[in-house]
Amino acid sequence: MRSHIQLPEPIATVFITEQLADRVAAAPDFLREKLAIQNLAEVMSDHPDEVLAHLVKLGMEICGAHSAGISIFEPEARRFRWHALAGELATFEGATTPRNFSPCGVCLDLAEPILMERPERAYDWIREAGITVPEVLLVPLTVKGADAIGTLWLVAADAGHFNKEHARVMAELAAFAGVALRMIQTEQRLNLALQQQETLTREMSHRIKNLFTVADSMVRMTARSAASKEDLAEILSGRLHALAQANALIRRSFGTDVSAVASFGDLIARILRPHEQGQAALSGPDLAIGEQATNQLALVFHELATNAAKYGALNCDRGSLTISWAVTADAVDIVWNEKGASSVKAPSETGFGTKLVETTIGRIGGKIDREWSTDGLRVRISLPLSALRN
Template sequence: MFPPAISDIIITGELAQRGSGDPDYLREKLAFRDLAHDMANTPGEVLPRLVRLAMEASEAVSAGISILDRDAGAFRWFAVHGSLAMFEGTRAPLDFSPCGVTLASNGPMLMRHPETVYDWIREAGITVPEVLLVPLRVVAPGEAGAVGTLWVVAAEGGHFSQEHARVLTELAAFAAVALRMVQSEERLQAALRDQEQLTQEMTHRVKNLLAVIGGMLRLTARTSNSKEELLTKLSGRLEALSAAHQLVRSSFGDGKISGVTLRQVLATVLRPYEHVLMNGPDVHLGDHATNSMALIFHELATNATKYGALSTERGTVELSWSVKGDELSVVWKETGGPVVSEPASEGFGTSLVRSTVSRHDGRMIWRWFPEGLSISINIPTANLVR
């Protein structure tokens, strides 16, 4: 079933041969009652407490939960206690770890010195005389499958028994349900945060839209010789502004290359504004990157219209970009507008731009010169195809 090297360290059969004390069912009943109370009232505290209970019940030197992340092909160590607590958050490969073997066996697994087979354990400087693992599985209507493992480590070999495996299995069943509850709570809170962010963003966009339209009306009126010319110019700019808003969307396709280039995005977003000079190569974008680039430069143009170079007839924006190695480098430079200085606090729009760049693992630097704002943005090209 397993490769010879792994089979050599699996000693699960020894559990039934080892002596163990009488089970304390009353103590277990009270412990589970307390855990159930915590699950109902403070679900976030259940798993750390459950791990501590597993360590105490098995007289282990360390214990923890390995949460399965199939998308990443790995386990993440969570709620680690005892001698291995420093490795909280460590990732272990799904297809080459004691946890992976345990899920494949679908039952308790006892191993002796797994570091002799798994080099990532050995390279971390971890010595494991004996480890007992049990799978965490959810069996519920509409949801079934492995979610991770619960494990305990002994200070010496020959420590764990069949009784330890029984207690750990019962705790694992409780832990699987608790883990799903915690993850559901996290998803709910994330959804609420996203909804609040969306509400703030929509309010911000409406206020900006009104400010931009007002600025366009004033500038168009100054450069028009008749009401007919004003109407023609303003209508064209409003149509361009509408197209830009359509591009800044909140829904996406499959995240693959969309066929849109950075130049196309910038041309659409910046078409409502006069005196914007652009220079740079075609860079293909994925759906998410298309939305992000549109949002970033729509926000920068809006701010320039309200406070910067685009708020005056003489002001200009020079926008240039290039690909250097594995990075996209963009420079936004304003000149000819009012004298500017760094604001005392960061507004919602600036925060939105900064967080959008960060989501693509990018960097952003703002420089406030008297003649105008200069911004540099660097984003890994690999993150532009998503």
């Protein structure tokens, strides 16, 4: 068995899985097992979100445990999160434990039921939480052909309680519940994908409308300053190409082809390139940004630039735009300041573009404030530095 592999001290001291085979066990009750699986199947069919709670309840009844719960592995965070806790440890619902330093981690590594005695002797986080565990039986939640997605664990009130029949029955129930849990997770991912698709559709519709509006504004502004039709064609072609480059900076999170931008200043310059560059002034220190931040900030400032070209300072000859930023210990403060616009006023209702900007800023832990005046719009944005490094 894989449980005979060498474990480091002091984990080896609390690992007593081999004792399961030596303990006296009652004869298998196959009828009870069949009824338990039928019960889980009914719950999975009618109330799939209650499968974990029913599995824990069945485990406590069959094994006579005083506490039980499910630990679901969260790969990105490399941790387990406790769900459906029952019994004396129910108050720890939602707690997290480390993947590489926990009984659940050992259970997943061995991919089989394990037994530990007073694991708080080996794991300081259990001891520091004030939890006493005389004995704990852990069973992996497995799905055929895939990695285990977590563990079912049961705590006994006294040492020497669990036996091999407990481990066998719970392994069978956990395998069945693992399939159910995988189905639930798949449905959740599908629903999230559908929501993302709906958001993307609305966003693309919004951006296409903006592109036509900005292109129309470019034609009109270029026509006023061009000396000839050849001059008009050359200038307008350059601006349309720049507009395409700025628009290409925006990628959805499920895309991998994100344009590399050396700094925040480079990003803003590229976004403003399609517009009258002489109207914009940028000032601020070098500020490196990562790919994810590039995507998010490109969306935000592309929206601000589009609105300025449609309604604000970039839509009139005497308009001007200043973008400045300053870096503090843990944040960057950005000011977008438009002047010289004609009859600017706050919109009567919040449009999709405004909601998109606010949602994006909020998603990365930032804040945004707008000040409207007859001369133009002033926007203040504060972002955590940690978000810009992603």
